[in-house]
Amino acid sequence: MILHITTRGAWHPDAPYRADSLDTEGFVHCSDFGTVHLPANRLYAGRTDLALLEIDPARLDVPLRWEPGAPPDPNGAWFPHVYGPIPPAAVVAVHDFPPGPDGRFQLPAALAR
Structure with missing residues (x-):
């Protein structure tokens, strides 16, 4: 499974999901589950309107590529990039993604496996 950070209102289960970055x-x-906190803390610290889309890569009908982040992660982490709209059938769950009391994010307990 892979994860995508979005706002609660941006995901609509009746239409393919298109993030602005697609355009x-x-x-x-x-x-992935081990890296989602990195972009969350870098880009969204303190935001309280976020959700995580849990995506099954086997249900994608567009290419998925693992590539270095931009800017590259100092520890060499690579990230999954979906090259097209995400079909609703590929989103297997939507999870609230609140920050902790310090405004920073960590993987929600419901996803810790």
């Missing part, structure tokens, strides 16, 4: 960069930024 500007050609792909939807995603993370």
Whole structure:
């Protein structure tokens, strides 16, 4: 499974999901369970309106590529990038993604496996 950070209101289960980055960069930024906190803390610290789309890569009908982040992660982490709209059938769950009391994010307990 891979994860995508979005706002609660941006996901609609009756339509393919298109992040703004699909139009500007050609792909939807995603993370895995061990790296989702990295972009969350870098880009969204303190935001309280976020959700995580849990995506089954086997249900995608567009290419998925693992690539270095931009800027590259100092520890060499690679991230999954989805090259097209995400079909509703590929989103197996939507999870609230609140920050902790310090405004920083960590993987929600419901996803810790």
